Amino acid sequence: MGFLERHAEYVVLWVTLVVWLGIAASLLWMERRLRRVEQQMERPREQRRFSSGGQ
Amino acid sequence: MKYLLLAVGLGGGLLLALLYPPERPRPMWWQVTVITVMGVLIVAALAPPIGGTFADAVYANRWGTLSVPSLLSVRERERFRGQERTVPVVLRCVSAAVYDTALGLWSVWAEDDSPRRVLARVLFPTVPSEELLRARRAIVELEWTGTDTLWIAQRVRSLEPFLVLPYIPGLGERARILYFHVPLAWIAVFAYAIAALAALRYLRRRDLEAESRAVAAAALGTLFAVLATATGAIWARFNWGAFWNWDPRQTTIVVLLLIYLAYFVLRGSLPEGERRARLGSVYLLFAFVAVPVLVFILPRMMESLHPGGKGDVTIGPVLDPNPEALDTLKQVLFSGSLLAFTALFGWLWSLGVRVVRLTELVRWHMDRGNGVSGEAR
Numbered sequence: 158m159g160f161l162e163r164h165a166e167y168v169v170l171w172v173t174l175v176v177w178l179g180i181a182a183s184l185l186w187m188e189r190r191l192r193r194v195e196q197q198m199e200r201p202r203e204q205r206r207f208s209s210g211g212q
Numbered sequence: 213m214k215y216l217l218l219a220v221g222l223g224g225g226l227l228l229a230l231l232y233p234p235e236r237p238r239p240m241w242w243q244v245t246v247i248t249v250m251g252v253l254i255v256a257a258l259a260p261p262i263g264g265t266f267a268d269a270v271y272a273n274r275w276g277t278l279s280v281p282s283l284l285s286v287r288e289r290e291r292f293r294g295q296e297r298t299v300p301v302v303l304r305c306v307s308a309a310v311y312d313t314a315l316g317l318w319s320v321w322a323e324d325d326s327p328r329r330v331l332a333r334v335l336f337p338t339v340p341s342e343e344l345l346r347a348r349r350a351i352v353e354l355e356w357t358g359t360d361t362l363w364i365a366q367r368v369r370s371l372e373p374f375l376v377l378p379y380i381p382g383l384g385e386r387a388r389i390l391y392f393h394v395p396l397a398w399i400a401v402f403a404y405a406i407a408a409l410a411a412l413r414y415l416r417r418r419d420l421e422a423e424s425r426a427v428a429a430a431a432l433g434t435l436f437a438v439l440a441t442a443t444g445a446i447w448a449r450f451n452w453g454a455f456w457n458w459d460p461r462q463t464t465i466v467v468l469l470l471i472y473l474a475y476f477v478l479r480g481s482l483p484e485g486e487r488r489a490r491l492g493s494v495y496l497l498f499a500f501v502a503v504p505v506l507v508f509i510l511p512r513m514m515e516s517l518h519p520g521g522k523g524d525v526t527i528g529p530v531l532d533p534n535p536e537a538l539d540t541l542k543q544v545l546f547s548g549s550l551l552a553f554t555a556l557f558g559w560l561w562s563l564g565v566r567v568v569r570l571t572e573l574v575r576w577h578m579d580r581g582n583g584v585s586g587e588a589r
Contacts, residue, residue, distance in 0.1 A: 166385065170258040177254055181247040184559060191566050192237045198573060 214543055221547025222554065229558025234425060234565040246559055250552045256545055257391040261370045263302035263351040264379025265326040269363070272299045272381040273356040298353045298366050299384075302376055305345045309336070317364070325349065325376075332361045340365075347371045378539050382451070389447050391545055395553035397440035401507055403433030403557060404472070408500035411493035423489045424572070426496055427479070428564030432557060434472045441465050452517050461518035464506040471499050484575065 161168055228246070232238060264272075302325035312319045317335040324330050334354065344350055351370040354363040380387045410426035413419060444462070445455040456462060475495050482488040515522045 166258065166261070170255065173254050173258060174251065177250060181250075184563070185243060185247075187563055188237060188243065191563065191570070194570060195237070195566065198570065 213540070217540075217543045217547045218550070221550035225551040225554025225558075228551070228555040229561070231558075232562070234428070234558075234562040235421065235569065236562070237566075238559060238562060243559070246552070246555045249548070250556060253391065253545075253549050253552045256375075257388055257549065260375040260377050261300065261351050261373050262379050262385060262387065263300045263325070263369075263373070263376045264381075265324040266301060266303075266330045266332050266360070266363075267324075267326065268379045268381055269299035269301050269354055269356065270360045273297065298355050299381075300351050300353050300369055300379060301363075302349055302351050302373075303334070304348055304350070305334075305340070306331070309340050309345065311339075320345070322352075332363055334363050334365050336365045341368075343371055344368055349373060349376075351376065375541075377545075378542060386447060386450055389443055390542075391549040393440060393443040393447060394546070395549045396436050396443060397507075398550065399553050399557050400433050400436035400440055401503060402554070403429045403436060403561075404500055404503050406561070407433060407496050411496035414489060414493045415497070418486075420489065420572070421569070423493065424565050424568040425561075426493060427568050428561055430472060430475055430496060431564060432560050434469065434476075435560075436557070437465060437469055437472070441469070448517075457517060459518055460514040460516045460521065461511045464510050468502065468506045471502055475499060484572070 228242070231242070303322040304325075305320050305322050307321035309318045309320050311317075312335070315335060317337060318339050320334050320336065320340055321331060322334050324332070334352065335357075344352075349372055350368060351373060352368050353366040355366050357364060377387070407426045407429035410422045410429060413422040414426060441462070444465075448457055448459075448462070449455045452459070475492065478495055479488060479492045482491060511518065512520055513522055
């Protein structure tokens with residue numbers, strides 16, 4: 158009986174946890190990115206033009 | 213108790229999901245809470261070992277001859293009769309190991325973890341370890357010998373386990389998918405209901421925010437329905453023999469998915485504007501009429517491998533009022549999974565609504581030559 162077969166439940170647990178952490182990280186990244194875009198869209202147009210030059 | 217736990221799970225999830233309007237970004241504490249709750253659920257559902265009693269092991273080997281409540285449907289039980297040979301049992305050794313010269317095996321008397329403390333003789337091919345003999349609780353995989361009080365130990369799975377998930381005859385390790393598959397299906401229905409409510413709000417008030425909410429909820433409902441179908445298909449592969457069986461439950465979910473995919477085709481084929489929002493919202497309202505029929509009514513009117521079909525004694529493991537259909541620990545875990553998935557839906561919905569709003573806004577600016585696309589990148 159191989160390692161994967163003997164410890165199948167722990168393999169499934171770790172794979173699921175890694176997948177969830179990946180999803181969570183991408184959600185956090187998306188949330189931050191969206192917030193930045195929203196803030197940029199909310200500012201007046203002139204202000205946007207000046208600040209975008211320095212980025 | 214069962215319905216109270218369900219209400220706490222669903223209510224807590226709804227509170228967390230709808231604490232902020234979807235247009236508002238979620239604060240950091242909220243995001244960390246959702247990530248942690250889901251992480252805890254994954255560990256609690258997948259890490260603890262599964263173990264049953266001698267009665268479970270007997271039942272798993274003598275399908276149909278004993279009357280014990282089961283989470284399986286009638287047809288599923290018929291298909292699985294006699295297929296489960298090795299069953300993990302939580303036991304405590306109550307005698308010293310004695311070598312049986314006639315059998316050529318080591319013999320130990322053990323009692324299980326049930327309230328009745330059923331005694332049985334367990335045979336080991338090699339001398340059992342001191343740790344196993346001294347353990348207050350151990351999970352040992354047992355093979356039936358044909359006699360209910362005589363078992364052959366195949367493997368010691370765990371010594372002194374902190375938490376043990378109950379064994380379900382016919383499901384074994386596959387029972388863990390319950391905490392992912394069922395909430396996904398429930399949240400899909402919930403998302404479609406939210407989409408219909410938001411569509412109704414748009415039609416009554418011509419509120420574009422409501423339309424963004426409806427689009428995002430319909431997309432998420434479809435995503436969750438696809439995930440529920442995929443997890444169900446994995447379950448079906450091991451319990452019913454094939455990924456796809458054209459079971460009434462599987463067929464109706466495909467029809468539902470087609471109905472909602474048609475909504476996105478309709479919306480994509482129309483130029484943006486009031487007409488697209490109006491037609492899309494009307495379609496979403498009509499589509500939602502099909503949801504209770506395809507999810508709750510039709511699958512219960514036909515014989516099905518899925519629990520809760522026609523002729524089934526239970527209405528499914530989660531809603532069955534019989535307290536033995538799903539025990540307290542499982543119910544707590546299930547309520548936790550409902551909470552985690554509902555909160556996750558709240559987060560995804562917020563992201564979806566904001567993406568839809570931004571897309572519309574950027575398009576509106578671009579159409580007027582305001583040139584915001586470069587800055588928004």
